[in-house]
Amino acid sequence: MAASDPTSYLPLPQAQFHVLVALTDGDRHGYAIMQAVEESSGGVVRMGPATLYGTLKRLVDHGFAEELARQPNATDDARRRYYRLTGLGQLVCAAEADRLARLVRIARTNLRPGLA
């Protein structure tokens, strides 16, 4: 299985998927990613600083995300490091979303027959 095959990275750890989803909305710095993850999870997922940066490190190591050489906008805070989704990261995120969607569909079908 080729390493560039997005399905070869599945299933993604929950924290990695949350961060990738946060980056689908645009380039963000660490604190903004944490806020986006909290918002998208309805406050259920609360990442601490080291968990967040450890997750970002893994995403960068895998080639799913990359650090921007400079801030996206001139008005952005220069001390912050911004991250963006790579092409591989988008494919992996989409593949994980499809996998979870299939899982949710099965769960709904089995739990509430007729409602799926």
Added chain:
Amino acid sequence: MAAPYPVYRSLVRLYPSAFRHEYGEDLVAHYGDLVADRGARAARTRTALDLAITIPRYHLEHVMTEQHSTTVLGLVIGLFAAGGLASLMTGVGPPSLILFAVAIGLAVTQRSTLSRALRVPNSNLRRRRLQTAAALGGTFVLTYGTFSLTVGDSWTITDTLLALVGIPAMIAAPLFLLAGLLTPRTPNGEDLVRAR
């Protein structure tokens, strides 16, 4: 002016050095944002659990990286070889054969891992291996010299201690020397391989 959040900053020092160098300032800045955004108490609550979980976890991950696995593998092979040699020197034949066989078996079966660790250009690692070889060589010379001066008709605890230190040093010194000489220098003196 003193650096902000000294307690959190000092706790960040507990992370593995590679992670700390890469993200240490980001962690402190992130903590500062949390304090400003949610208050000191909420920031402390959130980061306490985070620290408790991630410090041991990242250390474990650091230890499990290939470079460290190779070091552990090398040490295990060296210990088996040292045990074999010690057994041979004390006149106990069969155990020495078994220990040597295990050392050779490990080296043969794990040869691809060991050779991979030697092929990566890294001037820092090369220097560390050569320094370790020099230190081990010095240890062997010292223990052997002391042993030669103090050895008597009967085998004492001091002799045993000197043998326990000197024999592994005698085996490990040439291995580290060989590994250091085989490790290529980083081109242009730059570190291509960053500690992870």
